[in-house]
Amino acid sequence: MINFTNLEYLKEGTIRQKEAYKVLNELNIIEDLEPYSPVLSGTIPINIDLPDSDLDVICYVSELNIFYQLLIHLYGEQPGFNIKSVIINDIESIVASFAYQDFPIEIFGQNIPTTRQNAYKHMIAEYMILKEKGDEFREQIIYLKSQGYKTEPAFARLLELDGDPYLSILQLHDKQFDI
Structure with missing residues (x-):
């Protein structure tokens, strides 16, 4: 099975996966969010994406307010930036979205380890x-x-x-x- 917690698999994947890898690195998302165990989830990693599919980065966040401010600091200037605190399945969550190149990007944080998130x-x-x-x-x-x-x-x-x-x-x- 692919180790989805390490983005290296994207470098050998489809054209879209290679583009996703490049974008995530250009934005420094995985490195900047490393303390939050970021994982790319969704359709792109498993090659069922459409041309408008987004990059879904999930994170394990214990201090939601700090994470909220960090996302504003890191990505607040990106086109279409939006951030909100929401309750999903009774769990407080942070959701930030923005666009970069040809990708809509969503960063999602919950106080649940990433490999246990839905x-x-x-x-x-x-x-x-x-x-x-x-x-x-x-x-x-x-x-x-x-x-x-x-x-x-x-x-x-x-x-x-x-x-x-x-x-x-x-x-x-x-x-x-x-x-």
């Missing part, structure tokens, strides 16, 4: 499914996404999962890793 768990479950199901399944996911489906609902539709697609994908992750 975004990471979704990505890992989807990666394992893609590995098992192959390229035709990957193309079907990309097609559904191009038709307006979000990632988890696209997986749920093709896998014929009932109920909340986000919860269903988390359950697949937890079952895979016996959590």
